[in-house]
Amino acid sequence: MHLKESLERDELLLTAWSTSASAEMAGALADCPFDAVTVDMQHGAHDEASAFASGRSILQASKPALLRIPVGRNDLASRALDMGFEAVIAPMINSVAEAEAFARAMKYPPLGERSWGPMRALALHSEHTAESYFRSANRETLAIAMIETRQAHAALDDILALAGIDGVFVGPSDLSISWSGGEGVDPNREDMQEVLADIAKRTRKAGKFAAIFAVDPAAAPRFAKMGYHIAALNTDPGTIHAGAAVMLDKARR
Template sequence: MTGFSLADRLRAGETVPTGWCGMASPLVAELIAREGYPCVTLDQQHGLYDMPTTFAGIAAIRAGGAAAVVRIPQGGFSVASRVLDAGAEGIIAPMINTIEDAKAFVAATKFPPIGARSWGPSRASQLTGVHKGDYLKAANDAVLTFAMIETRTAIKNVDAILAMPGIDAAFVGPSDLSITLTDGRTLDPHSKEVDAAIDTIIAAAQKAGKIAGAYTATPERALELEQRGFRFFAIASDTAFLQAGASAALKKFK
């Protein structure tokens, strides 16, 4: 695989499912890519991925024929530029609640004049086959920023966040939304409050001409959100695949 693929697909209006990996095993990420996923996401926020496994994972995902996205730790904007240097095609940043958060996210991930990303994508250049001068020209468009909208504050600021140049997409975190919207009382990603917030987010994304994505526990939920305008979905995780498979085999046996 050469070049970038994720931004092109999403900008063309395609729906893109992503594998979601937290187990810090590049081989697991590669196998998911090889099953035909156009994108695989490595989770550094709540998953066990860290820099070395992420660097190896990005290469493994590309070798498996997919685009790599990384969810960075909260506030980990410095991590964002490092994983872009390593060949990621997108960054999901948690808890982009304010204009300031969004600015910091853009600063770390877009080259001037949009942001202040520092130059050094030699590994990205090796993996994509995009030569260095071309990379500078292409990167601001080809590398996507997903701002996670997952708190009451973020909902309030969602229009301004998504309107900001350099923010390419919203990404819904339904579990945190359910917690913050109930002040910590309830964990229910399918609650009415979450659903209303999702409406607000998709409206803001469409108004700003930006992509909308979401973490969804199941393909069914993803299909429902696709109807409402979302295009990028985490449809299930490595842990879930493994646990479900192991559990089902054992049950058949018993």
């Protein structure tokens, strides 16, 4: 099932987060009962080769593959779609102009300026012909703008109004830095929880979807109640550490 179709079921999707430059690791995460896997090129160790190989491994495990590009790397956005990723997350989108530039790279005309060349995507998404891919790509490949600063929050409604933006992704750690005026990192700040809920509410009102990084996986149900559609759970090292802790606890008991 495509990511877009899963989102339309309006159930909280849980994505793993791949930071290690290993397609085998990404494939292993995809074999776990996550709903999707996100490959991180912003803060993760992935380069283009490992990111694109990881996307292939995820798709071969029949899971949706998302890619977070580095800040401002819109050239990688369209390449990621050509390589089969179903969604691209763009960090630090702080203005309508930045959102427009990202959307142009993600969408074919008339919505954007993406050029034609999805040969790897067609090989991985065998349900499509070239014609059907072109006709459906603007709808099925998702442009997700990250909301991580007070500036981005102030521009939220205008960003959501852009036809080429399909949803937003909240980075609560970075947002807490901006919200506190640089005092520190605290994604659980009490004065920010209403803001997180408001972002989800306004996104739904715009007919789009909201995602968030659940620094504490136990917060995922609370984010679902706020109206978020996707929650990212930990990084791959964090997932390994959590699994090891459970196994070692059982063994040592």
